[in-house]
Amino acid sequence: MKIEPIGIINSPYQVKGDSPRQGRFSEKLSQITVFDEYAQGLQDIEKREHLIILYGLDRAEDYKLMVIPPGKTKEQGLFSTRAPVRPNPIALCMVKLVKVEGNILTVKWLDALDSSPLLDIKPFLPEVDCMEK
Amino acid sequence: MKIEPIGIINSPYQVKGDSPRQGRFSEKLSQITVFDEYAQGLQDIEKREHLIILYGLDRAEDYKLMVIPPGKTKEQGLFSTRAPVRPNPIALCMVKLVKVEGNILTVKWLDALDSSPLLDIKPFLPEVDCMEK
Numbered sequence: 001m002k003i004e005p006i007g008i009i010n011s012p013y014q015v016k017g018d019s020p021r022q023g024r025f026s027e028k029l030s031q032i033t034v035f036d037e038y039a040q041g042l043q044d045i046e047k048r049e050h051l052i053i054l055y056g057l058d059r060a061e062d063y064k065l066m067v068i069p070p071g072k073t074k075e076q077g078l079f080s081t082r083a084p085v086r087p088n089p090i091a092l093c094m095v096k097l098v099k100v101e102g103n104i105l106t107v108k109w110l111d112a113l114d115s116s117p118l119l120d121i122k123p124f125l126p127e128v129d130c131m132e133k
Numbered sequence: 134m135k136i137e138p139i140g141i142i143n144s145p146y147q148v149k150g151d152s153p154r155q156g157r158f159s160e161k162l163s164q165i166t167v168f169d170e171y172a173q174g175l176q177d178i179e180k181r182e183h184l185i186i187l188y189g190l191d192r193a194e195d196y197k198l199m200v201i202p203p204g205k206t207k208e209q210g211l212f213s214t215r216a217p218v219r220p221n222p223i224a225l226c227m228v229k230l231v232k233v234e235g236n237i238l239t240v241k242w243l244d245a246l247d248s249s250p251l252l253d254i255k256p257f258l259p260e261v262d263c264m265e266k
Contacts, residue, residue, distance in 0.1 A: 001189055001250070003136050003221050022258075038198065040198040040199065041198040043210030045212055052225065054225070076176065077173065079175055079178055079253075080177035089134075094261065120212075120221050121212040122212070122225070123213055126263070131183055
């Protein structure tokens with residue numbers, strides 16, 4: 001299965017240590033630029049307050065099946081964690097949409113490193129994406 | 134970016150019309166089989182009540198940038214919808230973990246068609262994946 005970037009993320013996080021453990025705990029803004037050929041698909045996006053961003057973990061190390069999560073001392077199975085060292089290095093992050101200007105979205109809560117490849121934008125739907133119904 | 138299945142999904146949904154519009158609205162069970170080479174990564178997964186499953190939309194049509202969502206009459210930009218016809222055909226679905234037996238997870242709420250390729254399993258973390266904090 002071949003995956004192609006549909007845009008690029010510009011964020012304040014240049015290297016691994018810069019990014020918050022979860023973007024949710026930062027008010028910093030990131031820009032998501034959708035490539036021109038996909039820009040039409042952004043129509044109506046401004047009606048959505050929250051989005052789920054899928055992006056490529058292009059600088060993650062090779063995958064590991066056992067990891068020690070930050071702040072822990074014991075190894076855990078990878079799939080019980082959000083560690084970036086995954087067989088398919090795809091991250092997801094729920095963000096708040098702040099502004100739409102043409103094919104550029106300004107968002108907060110995104111934890112991507114600067115210049116990460118954008119893979120998809122989905123509307124966040126609380127009735128199916130959350131536990132509380 | 135090359136993406137490889139890490140497992141396979143067995144669900145009660147054989148063709149497009151079978152699957153619920155959102156799996157959340159069905160109590161039907163699906164099985165997720167993680168391939169042996171990745172099974173070690175499932176350690177500790179039983180401690181998670183809810184998971185986010187990423188899977189490949191391997192039978193989706195070619196992508197469209199404008200779509201008419203079910204029950205609507207007006208076209209909308211693709212990225213403001215969850216339509217499966219995406220440039221990168223990756224679906225995400227929040228599920229409830231019912232049972233773990235070896236490398237097979239039984240879950241509910243999954244909306245995948247039978248034999249869909251599994252791409253990733255992530256723990257659902259309400260503090261970052263939901264709007265309500």
